[in-house]
Amino acid sequence: MTNYRIGIDVGGTHTDAVILDEFYNVISVVKSPTTEDVSTGIYAAMKDVVASAGVPVEKIKFAMLGTTHCTNAIVERKRLNNVAVIRIGAPATLAIKPLVGVPEDLKAILGKHVYIVRGGHEFDGREIVELDEQHVYEIANEMKGKVDSVAITSVFSPVVNSHETRVAEIVAEVLGDDVALSLSNEIGSVGLIERENATILNAAIVNVARSTADGFVQALQKEGIHAKVFFGQNDGTLMSVEYTVKYPILTIACGPTNSLRGASYLTKQSDAIVVDVGGTTTDVGVLIGSFPRQSSLAVEIGGVRTNFRMPDITAIGLGGGTIIRIADDGSFQIGPDSVGHLLHKKSLIFGGDTLTTTDVAVALGKVELGDSSLVNHLDNALLEKIYSHMIEMVEETVDKMKTSSDPVPVILVGGGSILFPAELKGASVVIKPNNSGVANAIGSAISQVSGQIERIFSMNELGREKTLELAKEMARQEAIHAGADPNELVIVDFEDVPLAYLPGDATKIRAKSAGPLAKN
Amino acid sequence: MRFIGKEEIENIAIGAALLGTGGGGDPYIGKLMALQAVEDYGPIRLLSIDEVPDDALIVPSAMMGAPTVMVEKIPNGEEAVAAFKAMKEYLGKEIFATMPIEAGGVNSLLPLALAARLGLPVIDADGMGRAFPELQMVTFYLDGVSATPMVLSDEKGNNLLLNTINNMWAERIARTATIEMGGSVMLSIYPMDGKTVKRSAIHHILTLEEKIGRTIREAKERNEDPIEEVLKLTNGHRLFKGKVTDINRKTEEGFAKGTATIEGVEDYKEDECFLHFQNEHLLAETKDKVLCSTPDLITVLDSDTGMPITTEGLKYGARCVVIGMPANPKWRTPKGIEVAGPRYFGYDLDFTPLEDLVNKEWN
Numbered sequence: 001m002t003n004y005r006i007g008i009d010v011g012g013t014h015t016d017a018v019i020l021d022e023f024y025n026v027i028s029v030v031k032s033p034t035t036e037d038v039s040t041g042i043y044a045a046m047k048d049v050v051a052s053a054g055v056p057v058e059k060i061k062f063a064m065l066g067t068t069h070c071t072n073a074i075v076e077r078k079r080l081n082n083v084a085v086i087r088i089g090a091p092a093t094l095a096i097k098p099l100v101g102v103p104e105d106l107k108a109i110l111g112k113h114v115y116i117v118r119g120g121h122e123f124d125g126r127e128i129v130e131l132d133e134q135h136v137y138e139i140a141n142e143m144k145g146k147v148d149s150v151a152i153t154s155v156f157s158p159v160v161n162s163h164e165t166r167v168a169e170i171v172a173e174v175l176g177d178d179v180a181l182s183l184s185n186e187i188g189s190v191g192l193i194e195r196e197n198a199t200i201l202n203a204a205i206v207n208v209a210r211s212t213a214d215g216f217v218q219a220l221q222k223e224g225i226h227a228k229v230f231f232g233q234n235d236g237t238l239m240s241v242e243y244t245v246k247y248p249i250l251t252i253a254c255g256p257t258n259s260l261r262g263a264s265y266l267t268k269q270s271d272a273i274v275v276d277v278g279g280t281t282t283d284v285g286v287l288i289g290s291f292p293r294q295s296s297l298a299v300e301i302g303g304v305r306t307n308f309r310m311p312d313i314t315a316i317g318l319g320g321g322t323i324i325r326i327a328d329d330g331s332f333q334i335g336p337d338s339v340g341h342l343l344h345k346k347s348l349i350f351g352g353d354t355l356t357t358t359d360v361a362v363a364l365g366k367v368e369l370g371d372s373s374l375v376n377h378l379d380n381a382l383l384e385k386i387y388s389h390m391i392e393m394v395e396e397t398v399d400k401m402k403t404s405s406d407p408v409p410v411i412l413v414g415g416g417s418i419l420f421p422a423e424l425k426g427a428s429v430v431i432k433p434n435n436s437g438v439a440n441a442i443g444s445a446i447s448q449v450s451g452q453i454e455r456i457f458s459m460n461e462l463g464r465e466k467t468l469e470l471a472k473e474m475a476r477q478e479a480i481h482a483g484a485d486p487n488e489l490v491i492v493d494f495e496d497v498p499l500a501y502l503p504g505d506a507t508k509i510r511a512k513s514a515g516p517l518a519k520n
Numbered sequence: 521m522r523f524i525g526k527e528e529i530e531n532i533a534i535g536a537a538l539l540g541t542g543g544g545g546d547p548y549i550g551k552l553m554a555l556q557a558v559e560d561y562g563p564i565r566l567l568s569i570d571e572v573p574d575d576a577l578i579v580p581s582a583m584m585g586a587p588t589v590m591v592e593k594i595p596n597g598e599e600a601v602a603a604f605k606a607m608k609e610y611l612g613k614e615i616f617a618t619m620p621i622e623a624g625g626v627n628s629l630l631p632l633a634l635a636a637r638l639g640l641p642v643i644d645a646d647g648m649g650r651a652f653p654e655l656q657m658v659t660f661y662l663d664g665v666s667a668t669p670m671v672l673s674d675e676k677g678n679n680l681l682l683n684t685i686n687n688m689w690a691e692r693i694a695r696t697a698t699i700e701m702g703g704s705v706m707l708s709i710y711p712m713d714g715k716t717v718k719r720s721a722i723h724h725i726l727t728l729e730e731k732i733g734r735t736i737r738e739a740k741e742r743n744e745d746p747i748e749e750v751l752k753l754t755n756g757h758r759l760f761k762g763k764v765t766d767i768n769r770k771t772e773e774g775f776a777k778g779t780a781t782i783e784g785v786e787d788y789k790e791d792e793c794f795l796h797f798q799n800e801h802l803l804a805e806t807k808d809k810v811l812c813s814t815p816d817l818i819t820v821l822d823s824d825t826g827m828p829i830t831t832e833g834l835k836y837g838a839r840c841v842v843i844g845m846p847a848n849p850k851w852r853t854p855k856g857i858e859v860a861g862p863r864y865f866g867y868d869l870d871f872t873p874l875e876d877l878v879n880k881e882w883n
Contacts, residue, residue, distance in 0.1 A: 192591065
């Protein structure tokens with residue numbers, strides 16, 4: 001029996017939706033405007049794509065959503081939870097209080113209930129001091145009725161998480177099960193401040209994630225669709241609703257990831273550079289083994305430093321709606337501003353008054369779109385110059401993302417990709433797949449399920465080989481727990497970094513395993 | 521005398537990362553500690569070295585252990601104070617000021633946090649002019665100053681006073697104790713009088729770091745390349761530009777050792793740079809020539825932002841510029857080279873000053 005899946009991806013300008021069959025064949029695609037509240041756009045895209053697919057709704061078994069709800073909530077500082085911050089670390093850590101370095105407006109919202117209690121562990125798993133449970137009870141009673149989400153962070157919890165779990169038990173005992181608990185060892189890696197920040201942000205967007213997930217499930221049900229719902233995360237893999245509501249922070253930056261993964265799927269390329277041309281910007285990323293290359297820098301979300309790993313993306317101000325200004329002396333400037341989603345009103349070919357990159361491509365006969373007679377009067381020689389410059393901008397960015405001068409496959413996706421030619425300098429081949437305009441929604445639909453661990457191991461205990469195998473097995477178990485098919489798991493990311501100055505060959509290992517959804 | 525506030529701390533942190541030559545620990549934690557201390561206790565007085573009386577007691581402050589531990593188990597703030605009190609009691613004399621022993625990395629900023637807490641001034645000098653991994657790798661040692669008496673303090677309240685027969689023993693005992701105490705401790709170390717500091721320290725180093733940091737931040741705001749300005753400030757040379765294509769790491773004797781391979785772009789196309797590190801970048805070479813070696817400074821900068829990249833932050837695909845900067849003349853003496861030259865770190869070559877290596881290339 002054939003079954004189907006819906007993939008939806010929310011972008012800055014468009015919300016895209018696709019329906020695929022179980023063999024990932026594209027059945028229908030829809031592009032609709034992203035709305036202010038995001039949800040309305042998602043529901044509209046979902047309805048349209050279901051209507052145009054003409055498949056029996058009861059056969060839609062999975063629905064994958066990549067959304068910007070959580071990112072927007074942090075950036076706009078809206079709809080955030082009433083958060084309490086508990087750090088387990090005294091007498092250590094007092095020299096830097098929680099939320100130091102966080103922008104003041106966000107600190108004012110998230111810093112109303114901040115506590116530091118005695119406890120935490122050393123790097124090798126010893127207790128620094130015993131956990132002060134009495135103090136935790138006092139804190140829990142004090143915040144009762146005032147908070148609905150608690151961020152709990154303990155020193156070296158990526159090594160030993162027992163103090164975090166004990167504090168979580170006490171908080172749940174006093175405040176009841178309705179209060180959301182975010183435990184840092186489940187969210188971030190070694191680096192107290194960054195992990196604590198990520199945990200606090202996670203705690204702050206639990207309600208947003210819950211209402212987004214509930215809204216999406218209800219919208220599907222209204223259409224008669226009883227699918228299993230998943231959310232996309234940063235690393236190109238999926239989370240169940242249950243997981244998303246617990247770890248909403250992991251949905252940040254799923255957009256660029258989805259477009260990279262979709263491009264990989266559509267072209268069957270595992271190692272390539274992906275150029276995603278939108279309305280306002282072009283995002284360039286790198287596929288390694290079908291997954292996005294990760295950035296090595298600490299990332300800021302809404303001005304808050306965290307230690308997430310994000311896809312390594314370079315964005316330039318060049319898209320389909322980018323405005324071109326020509327001076328009297330014939331010199332020109334490309335962008336960086338854009339008419340964005342008003343392309344169909346403002347650009348020349350649609351009867352508007354603004355010269356855009358799309359107008360240039362149409363006037364030169366590179367693309368057929370709108371009314372080309374409206375751009376006939378433009379100076380062709382000048383347009384050629386502008387067009388070559390646009391291509392150079394893309395070529396230069398591609399080159400910067402490469403790791404050698406060897407030509408690599410370049411995949412062009414996104415609504416604006418029609419502007420660009422089938423040849424680019426530095427590219428072994430330029431691929432423009434079918435349905436490239438909705439690569440991100442496809443990326444969302446085909447995502448795999450993953451599990452990841454990151455912690456410090458002492459290589460002396462088991463020896464290197466066995467330790468590495470143990471770490472991989474732990475990652476595999478995480479993936480199976482998240483819903484992956486145990487028979488098709490692969491290790492997609494593995495890194496071991498020896499820790500300076502520590503004996504016993506203390507090594508930080510990160511392992512990630514991913515695989516397709518289990519069938520049942 | 522001038523005051524150090526938040527703005528100056530932000531700048532010093534960037535300069536400290538640059539002079540950290542890839543190691544010394546991410547100054548970020550030290551910066552946050554100094555910022556919070558300034559917020560709680562007010563700005564810090566920075567003294568030029570000629571404002572220090574010859575007979576004044578100066579006690580440098582530093583952390584010892586793994587910076588990776590410190591970013592997780594952040595200090596209490598009182599460890600350094602306790603280490604100071606114990607030193608003061610032992611020596612029976614008031615402490616006039618503190619200073620960094622290591623300007624590179626996290627240790628440049630920790631004395632600032634301490635100074636704010638105690639209301640003591642900081643002297644604009646250090647004992648390395650960069651970052652190095654071992655206690656005896658300071659210019660004070662080159663002049664025969666003893667590292668001990670030294671005090672190690674942890675956040676639990678443990679203090680350990682060491683008097684050792686020489687600095688090598690101080691290093692051995694302190695390192696073992698540090699691990700037992702939880703992997704990261706605060707030290708008071710190399711107590712000296714003002715006269716000795718004047719003779720043996722590297723002067724004006726915090727001011728230099730502040731200038732470097734300000735240059736990089738201002739260039740970033742104007743979207744300009746800060747690297748040329750940084751080279752002017754440090755008498756440095758551009759050694760290579762490229763992308764990291766390979767990283768090979770291993771841990772030996774508690775040190776993160778390894779080699780990064782950087783594939784050249786632009787002027788360096790078709791060439792490869794091999795960057796050898798042991799916590800710090802110690803040797804940069806191509807297939808056929810040495811570009812720079814310890815004790816001269818080698819730093820890797822992000823080619824877009826000019827911000828320094830640490831050895832731990834060196835990742836496959838990173839686009840970077842490698843620069844070399846001459847070490848303070850104290851390091852280029854036979855004793856300096858013996859203590860921190862290429863052979864000490866196990867590289868089979870003699871030290872050649874950066875300028876000579878660069879000039880050779882032109883001839």
